[in-house]
Amino acid sequence: xxxxxxxxxxxxxxxxxxxxxxxxxxxxxxxLLGTSGCGKTTTLKxxxxxxxxxxxxxxxxxxxxxGQDPDVLRKGIGYVMxxxxxxxxxxxxxxxxxxxxxxxxxxxxxxxxxxxxIQKLHLPESTLAMYPHELSGGQQQRVGLARALVxxxxxxxxxxxxxxxxxxxxxxxxxxxxxxxxLKRKTIVMVTxxxxxxxxxxxxxxxxxxxEVVQIxxxxxxxxxxxxxxxxxxxAGQRLALEFKxxxxxxxxxxxxxxxxxxxxxxxxxxxxxxxxxxxxxxNRSELLISGNNKENKAINFEQLTKGFNQYxxxxxHE
Amino acid sequence: MNEQHQTLWQFMSxxxxxxxxxxxxxxxxxxxxxxxAIAIGLPLGILIARKRKLSGTVLGIAGVLQTVxxxxxxxxxxxxxxxxxxxxxxxxxxxxxxxxxxxxxTGIIGIDQHVKEAARAMGMSKSQILLKVELxxxxxxxxxxxxxxxxxxxxxxxxxxxxxxxxxxxxxxxGISLNNTNMILAGAIPAALxxxxxxxxxxxxxxxxxxxxxxxxxxxxxxxxxxxxxxxxPTAYGSTLTAGFTPEFxxxxxxxxxxxxxxxxxxxxxxxxxxxxxxxxxxxELDVISGYSTDGRLKAFDLKILNDDKHIxxxxxxxxxxxxxxxxKFPELEKTLNLLSGKITDSxxxxxxxxxxxxxxxxxxxAKDFLISNGxxxxxxxxxxxxxxxxxxxxxxxxxxAEMYSMLIKGNTDYDVAxxxxxxxxxxxxxxxxxxxxxxxxxxxxxxxxxxxxxxxxIAKEMAHDKEKTFNYVSAEFEKKFKIKWLKPIGFNxxxxxxxxxxxxxELDVxxxTDLKNYLDKN
Numbered sequence: 001x002x003x004x005x006x007x008x009x010x011x012x013x014x015x016x017x018x019x020x021x022x023x024x025x026x027x028x029x030x031x032l033l034g035t036s037g038c039g040k041t042t043t044l045k046x047x048x049x050x051x052x053x054x055x056x057x058x059x060x061x062x063x064x065x066x067g068q069d070p071d072v073l074r075k076g077i078g079y080v081m082x083x084x085x086x087x088x089x090x091x092x093x094x095x096x097x098x099x100x101x102x103x104x105x106x107x108x109x110x111x112x113x114x115x116x117x118i119q120k121l122h123l124p125e126s127t128l129a130m131y132p133h134e135l136s137g138g139q140q141q142r143v144g145l146a147r148a149l150v151x152x153x154x155x156x157x158x159x160x161x162x163x164x165x166x167x168x169x170x171x172x173x174x175x176x177x178x179x180x181x182x183l184k185r186k187t188i189v190m191v192t193x194x195x196x197x198x199x200x201x202x203x204x205x206x207x208x209x210x211x212e213v214v215q216i217x218x219x220x221x222x223x224x225x226x227x228x229x230x231x232x233x234x235x236a237g238q239r240l241a242l243e244f245k246x247x248x249x250x251x252x253x254x255x256x257x258x259x260x261x262x263x264x265x266x267x268x269x270x271x272x273x274x275x276x277x278x279x280x281x282x283x284n285r286s287e288l289l290i291s292g293n294n295k296e297n298k299a300i301n302f303e304q305l306t307k308g309f310n311q312y313x314x315x316x317x318h319e
Numbered sequence: 320m321n322e323q324h325q326t327l328w329q330f331m332s333x334x335x336x337x338x339x340x341x342x343x344x345x346x347x348x349x350x351x352x353x354x355x356a357i358a359i360g361l362p363l364g365i366l367i368a369r370k371r372k373l374s375g376t377v378l379g380i381a382g383v384l385q386t387v388x389x390x391x392x393x394x395x396x397x398x399x400x401x402x403x404x405x406x407x408x409x410x411x412x413x414x415x416x417x418x419x420x421x422x423x424x425t426g427i428i429g430i431d432q433h434v435k436e437a438a439r440a441m442g443m444s445k446s447q448i449l450l451k452v453e454l455x456x457x458x459x460x461x462x463x464x465x466x467x468x469x470x471x472x473x474x475x476x477x478x479x480x481x482x483x484x485x486x487x488x489x490x491x492x493x494g495i496s497l498n499n500t501n502m503i504l505a506g507a508i509p510a511a512l513x514x515x516x517x518x519x520x521x522x523x524x525x526x527x528x529x530x531x532x533x534x535x536x537x538x539x540x541x542x543x544x545x546x547x548x549x550x551x552x553p554t555a556y557g558s559t560l561t562a563g564f565t566p567e568f569x570x571x572x573x574x575x576x577x578x579x580x581x582x583x584x585x586x587x588x589x590x591x592x593x594x595x596x597x598x599x600x601x602x603x604e605l606d607v608i609s610g611y612s613t614d615g616r617l618k619a620f621d622l623k624i625l626n627d628d629k630h631i632x633x634x635x636x637x638x639x640x641x642x643x644x645x646x647x648k649f650p651e652l653e654k655t656l657n658l659l660s661g662k663i664t665d666s667x668x669x670x671x672x673x674x675x676x677x678x679x680x681x682x683x684x685x686a687k688d689f690l691i692s693n694g695x696x697x698x699x700x701x702x703x704x705x706x707x708x709x710x711x712x713x714x715x716x717x718x719x720x721a722e723m724y725s726m727l728i729k730g731n732t733d734y735d736v737a738x739x740x741x742x743x744x745x746x747x748x749x750x751x752x753x754x755x756x757x758x759x760x761x762x763x764x765x766x767x768x769x770x771x772x773x774x775x776x777x778i779a780k781e782m783a784h785d786k787e788k789t790f791n792y793v794s795a796e797f798e799k800k801f802k803i804k805w806l807k808p809i810g811f812n813x814x815x816x817x818x819x820x821x822x823x824x825x826e827l828d829v830x831x832x833t834d835l836k837n838y839l840d841k842n
Contacts, residue, residue, distance in 0.1 A: 048440060050436065050439060050440055070442075071442045071443070071444050072442065073442070074439070074440055074441060074442035075441065075442030076442075077440075079437070079440035079441065081433060081436065081437060081440070083431075083433035084433070084437075085431075085433040085434050085436060085437025085438075085440075086434075086437070087434060087437070087438075087452060087456075088431075088434070088456065089455045089456055089533075098441055098443075099441050099442065102441070102442060102443065102447070147441070157440075
């Protein structure tokens with residue numbers, strides 16, 4: 001668990017971070033979202049003391065980090081950054097083994113853990129002997145993640161982790177990350193300026209502007225209950241796509257056709273509208289069988305889906 | 320030592336043991352100083368990369384030090400560190416410092432900030448970041464600095480021979496003094512090769528990828544240490560007294576070679592420039608030196624000339640030598656230069672030299688005082704009838720003579736005068752004369768005979784000890800070979816001489832070179 005209490009930081013005369021407070025629950029992913037210069041990266045870097053706050057306190061698992069040796073603190077926190085920051089003079093294996101070596105793990109343990117990670121991250125074994133420049137951007141970012149995860153820290157900080165990747169690679173790696181079991185066990189604070197990415201990966205989003213927190217809430221809360229104009233406008237451009245992603249079948253269940261009795265391959269209702277649409281389009285089928293929370297089954301086609309979504313939307317607006 | 324009959328290869332194989340020891344000394348000097356420069360420069364570079372405010376000051380000082388001319392720097396070292404290896408190594412170290420500090424600094428601050436941030440974020444301590452991240456990543460740039468420093472050092476180390484630190488400069492500067500092209504090349508070619516080879520080797524290391532570089536970096540310090548160790552080897556030589564001879568003396572028949580063959584003298588010898596030799600003898604760093612009999616420092620430092628009882632040092636009577644066409648061009652020149660003939664005896668010359676070398680009077684003033692007291696001084700006329708170019712070698716007496724001639728010409732003729740003083744060595748002076756760069760300079764009969772003419776050793780031996788015969792022979796030969804005329808001798812005989820401190824000579828009861836030889840054989 002991470003808690004920030006009234007954190008402020010000045011660079012010269014500019015107030016980069018102003019009285020930021022939030023809590024991140026165990027195993028939760030909090031995304032710091034905002035434009036560049038809003039203070040999100042500075043906030044993140046204060047959590048592992050790459051930057052020292054001028055004011056306020058930070059607690060990790062109930063312990064005030066100001067009292068800790070920064071090197072010891074950092075060894076216990078995974079860190080992934082946009083520019084990856086792999087050591088160009090170390091092989092991939094050595095890059096991954098860096099922190100374990102600092103912690104004086106024995107060779108066998110390091111080797112086993114490295115093997116385990118590269119399998120989970122879909123890196124071919126041959127990459128271990130290579131140098132970072134020999135890998136693609138996506139592979140490098142996987143190595144960066146492996147390096148952060150190798151000691152299985154309970155807290156993970158990610159600074160624009162997919163920022164350096166092209167769109168196609170970014171989307172596929174985001175999906176992999178989301179599916180990664182190891183990441184689900186961790187308390188994660190992630191920084192991004194990409195709204196889609198934030199909505200894709202966040203349990204909660206902390207929207208920041210000019211060094212201050214504008215709103216903290218679930219993606220759905222940000223979409224449907226923005227606290228002010230800034231929050232509303234920030235999401236306006238991609239609103240429809242975001243809504244498709246935020247709203248799941250269960251939400252629009254009442255607006256879908258009546259229950260049917262039918263056997264066959266079915267999907268759970270926590271599927272987002274977006275995912276359901278993708279399935280309908282990609283598999284070239286006319287209907288999708290969904291099993292809802294109350295064990296009801298419904299078969300829906302594309303038109304029924306969009307209609308149900310529209311009805312749900314209207315209901316939200318009039319609420 | 321007749322160079323016409325000897326190829327470079329013959330010279331080099333004949334002198335192979337000397338060549339080897341000089342090369343080893345050269346490599347040793349280069350690498351000892353390099354090692355020290357790395358030991359000092361690397362931490363300094365790291366320091367200023369950490370505290371950037373200091374970088375301007377540190378790089379500035381190192382930069383200024385590097386602009387000090389190398390000879391001057393060696394000169395500055397002598398009062399503090401004496402002669403020999405110590406001052407040479409310190410001077411070389413100072414030259415090597417700037418590229419190493421600067422490249423360490425540039426290398427470290429040039430590292431990708433994200434890599435440094437990643438290192439910090441993973442909990443590496445400052446020293447771990449330095450050793451595992453910053454230094455390895457800055458290594459190619461640091462090595463480029465080491466490479467520059469190495470090449471600079473190989474070059475500057477040739478000058479180490481001026482202060483008795485050995486190296487290939489012994490051949491190079493000996494060769495220049497002796498008019499021996501083979502000897503110059505025997506020093507210059509290995510020095511150039513050394514620079515090229517070391518540069519190529521270091522560029523190989525520099526271009527290695529990280530994998531190989533890591534291994535190479537373990538070997539590198541060992542190699543530097545071993546190469547630096549070469550310097551320690553050749554100095555092991557047992558003899559109770561130490562002699563310091565100039566590079567020129569070392570290679571001359573009427574010098575070290577004659578001492579060995581005629582007297583059988585075996586003495587531990589180091590090569591040193593005559594600029595510092597007397598002082599080194601005075602301060603007891605040397606016991607025996609090869610001086611000049613009219614040198615003012617003889618008086619200043621209380622030195623005694625050892626009697627040349629087997630007559631290996633031929634007479635060196637000074638006289639102006641003039642190109643024939645200059646005499647034609649300036650009809651009054653010969654008459655004017657002869658005004659000085661017979662006026663300066665050995666003791667007068669020693670005294671004049673003492674005034675410049677020890678009392679630090681300007682050669683101009685010493686010359687003027689002398690001319691006035693001998694009634695030779697006349698106020699200069701405004702010369703507009705052509706310009707006479709006077710040359711001189713690079714020691715005190717020649718400066719004084721050049722000044723005297725300059726004043727005589729200005730006072731007695733309508734010619735103007737241009738002086739080109741301080742030409743380094745007989746060969747340079749003589750080449751300047753034959754190539755019309757100067758019209759005349761004071762030369763010595765012995766030098767004319769043994770260095771410039773280099774006749775058959777038999778002829779040389781036959782006349783070497785007779786003043787008249789030598790003068791007549793060089794006069795005739797110079798006229799025939801070079802169209803250069805020897806005017807009347809000035810009077811003094813500035814011959815080579817072995818010298819010791821008065822006090823030591825008395826204590827050891829050594830008055831002649833034979834005494835010295837006997838003393839050395841017994842002890």
